[in-house]
Amino acid sequence: MEPQSCVNIHKEWDIVGARQLGREMAKNLGFGTVDQARIATAVSELARNIYLYAEQGQVCFEIIDSIERRGLCMMAIDSGPGIADIGQVMQDGFTTSGGLGAGLPGVKRLMDEFDIRSEVGEGTKIIATKWIR
Amino acid sequence: MRIPILKLHNYLLISIQTEIDDQTAIQFQEDLLDKIHKSGASGVVIDLTSVEIIDSFIAKVLGDVVSMSDLMGAKVVLTGIQPAVAMTLIDLGIHLKNVPTALDLEQGLIKLQQELGV
Numbered sequence A: 001m002e003p004q005s006c007v008n009i010h011k012e013w014d015i016v017g018a019r020q021l022g023r024e025m026a027k028n029l030g031f032g033t034v035d036q037a038r039i040a041t042a043v044s045e046l047a048r049n050i051y052l053y054a055e056q057g058q059v060c061f062e063i064i065d066s067i068e069r070r071g072l073c074m075m076a077i078d079s080g081p082g083i084a085d086i087g088q089v090m091q092d093g094f095t096t097s098g099g100l101g102a103g104l105p106g107v108k109r110l111m112d113e114f115d116i117r118s119e120v121g122e123g124t125k126i127i128a129t130k131w132i133r
Numbered sequence B: 001m002r003i004p005i006l007k008l009h010n011y012l013l014i015s016i017q018t019e020i021d022d023q024t025a026i027q028f029q030e031d032l033l034d035k036i037h038k039s040g041a042s043g044v045v046i047d048l049t050s051v052e053i054i055d056s057f058i059a060k061v062l063g064d065v066v067s068m069s070d071l072m073g074a075k076v077v078l079t080g081i082q083p084a085v086a087m088t089l090i091d092l093g094i095h096l097k098n099v100p101t102a103l104d105l106e107q108g109l110i111k112l113q114q115e116l117g118v
């Protein structure tokens, strides 16, 4: 397992920094342009959610390189307010900020694997992976 | 960072060349509405050929800009959306249904003329 690269998210511009790093890593790993765009978009959604709802946190990337498969794993971690009802926030169109409510359900569709854990008052951790086909 | 807005006859032309952050997107929305108001332009083409990523926030701003311009009496056409961007938008569940689009700037201008019936 390769070491992690992390981007701290605490100002708006960090969203751009995180998605650029995500795209760069995806490109170097050999993902095609469409999957690079999918990965960059997913990073953008997760980083913006951290910035908007938790104020600060981290997005980390890890290259998964095993005999069977290769891929890119991203982890978005914050110690913000947490999410009370995960089922609700995973619905298309659900938003508490006047957005499109497309972010989280979108990330789930953009990536191959998606896991969300959250505790009210503790924070949120989302792990998503894309495999090279 | 500010996105330049060019005027050509009755139209406004915008080619987005930079990575758009949230602030730039909001600023662009304001600038465009202001320019429509001041110039009395009847049509707008926003060319997205160089845009490599449209996430839910930028999609919302673009959709809003189209509706707002429409309210002011100017038709907007989006052009040059890259295949990869189109695919990610669909994954996000964003269909931009009421937004006129065209392949490139030239087709966009033709579409505007059709929409405006000139």
Ligand SMILES: Nc1ncnc2c1ncn2[C@@H]1O[C@H](COP(=O)(O)OP(=O)(O)OP(=O)(O)O)[C@@H](O)[C@H]1O
Binding pocket: A045, A049, A050, A053, A054, A078, A080, A081, A082, A083, A089, A094, A095, A096, A097, A098, A099, A100, A101, A102, A103, A104, A105, A124, B056, B057
């Ligand atoms: N890291 C987080 N911490 C706390 N709440 C969150 C977090 N991420 C998302 N949420 C909650 O989940 C809701 C849905 O998030 P999602 O990203 O799907 O949509 P949105 O951010 O509201 O709009 P969009 O992403 O389309 O601009 C948010 O409105 C917010 O209430």
Ligand SMILES: [Mg+2]
Binding pocket: A045, A048, A049, A099, A102, A103, A104, B056
């Ligand atoms: Mg969001």
